[in-house]
Amino acid sequence: MQSPPLVYSALKIFEPILIDGKEDPVWQRAPWSSEFIDIEGSHQQTPSYSTRFKMLWDDNNLYILAVLQEPHIWATLKQRDAIIYQDNDFEVFIKPKHSAPWYYEIEVNALNTIMDLMMPKPYRFGGHALLQWDVKNLQSAVHIEGSLNSPKDIDQQWTVEMAIPFASLAHFAGPQRPSPNDYWRINFSRVQWQHDIFHDSYVKKKIDNKPLPENNWVWSPIGVINMHLPERWGFLHFSCDQEPAQLPPYYRIEKMAWNIHYLQNIHKHKHQSFTSDIKLLEGYDDFLAEDIAKYDIQLTVSENGQFYHLRLADKMLNYIFTIDNYGNYTTNYE
Incomplete structure (x- = not known):
């Protein structure tokens, strides 16, 4: 748990982005993140599939584009605020205010089903997930290169695109929108289950009738298998130029x-x-x-x-x- 957190410098844009799960030309201005690694760190096994993301921002939204390599794309959960990590999923963790404990989590599967919640504080300090909270006016889309829930072929990847309104993250005197050179805590996680194919359907691989533990692949490693240590997340730097970001001085x-x-x-x-x-x-x-x-x-x-x-x-x-x-x-x- 001593590795320095990663920093991503997101460029401010002034042109619109169509949220359709595809990499529009404006995304070419954003650099790719480093590849995800195991949540415990680089000393653990390298993930089987590539995961990386880009970010941009404007006065109203934080934009995220993530590409998840996956030869077998499957998902089952269709109801909003279902426990999405029971499917393979992509997860976003955002903490806008350093001096306050609250933060947000958004999960999405390949069906573009969303689970979103607010944490008043981490679980280990007595926090409870507020699932009744929603990211108001969230835009999200998933684009699949392959076929969903079809084991008969080999897929390539699925792409998640989001526009997260800053106004929806303003609670308890939080910021309405960031300013240039602000830093927020942020991290991303990918939950990946091992699977079998049964009657032309994907099912989780089991031993003694229990699913095998999921893989947790992340952008900025935590050091332990627990995403709810926001002090171990990476940093999002809101930039107006292409200068590489440094860790904040604090x-x-x-x-x-x-x-x-x-x-x-x-x-x-x-x-x-x-x-x-x-x-x-x-x-x-x-x-x-x-x-x-x-x-x-x-x-x-x-x-x-x-x-x-x-x-x-x-x-x-x-x-x-x-x-x-x-x-x-x-x-x-x-």
């Missing part, structure tokens, strides 16, 4: 704070309490010691050791990040 303090958070939880699991001495954290030498001197640190632990609160202040950049064991955090740069 990424460094966020990584340090979250590393301390992870190590505090490991410490509590082993010793039944948090520690007020950062140097006692297992992993201090490997993950904290090199950069810890760059920060002023205030660490408060309750008398019974069941609560901690951390305040980091960057000595050079005047950034402040606070976090506690419940995952509540604040920033001073947004």
Whole structure:
């Protein structure tokens, strides 16, 4: 979980895009992302099929075009807000505001069936998926090069195209639309099930009558099999030129704070309490010691050791990040 997140610089456009699942000429201006890898990282097996995407934006929408190589394209779920990852799917995770915990998830299968939800905070901090929330005025389309649900031939790929209105992502004083050089957290996932062919239909491959675990292929790897760690997602940089994006300058303090958070939880699991001495954290030498001197640190632990609160202040950049064991955090740069 120490790999730096990826960054995609999306170019602002001023011409319309037809959302039909095809790569219109305007898409030629957008670079392809890197290929998806296993959610745990590059040390795991390389995905069997290629997945990559492009992004563009204008004053009203974020545009996404994703191409999923697939020799056997199949899908079964047709009802809005069905649990789409029970089919092979493509997933978008968006967190517009760094200083707030809420984020959004959109899933789509090859039938262009949508599941969308809002998370007030991640599951591990007590969040629950709000499936009643919809991306209002979402446009989506799927184009298939091959044949859907037909095992008799070999398919090539399916393409997902979306226009996500910024106005539909404005909650809890969130931004109505981004400005040039803004950064949002974002990530993409592809769920892929192994299959068998039975009576000319696709079915999930099973052992002892249980489906084999799905593959999780992602753009920016998490390090564990859990997409709901938004602090491990990549960054979307809203650009007006072709300059390659860099990590935002506040990424460094966020990584340090979250590393301390992870190590505090490991410490509590082993010793039944948090520690007020950062140097006692297992992993201090490997993950904290090199950069810890760059920060002023205030660490408060309750008398019974069941609560901690951390305040980091960057000595050079005047950034402040606070976090506690419940995952509540604040920033001073947004």
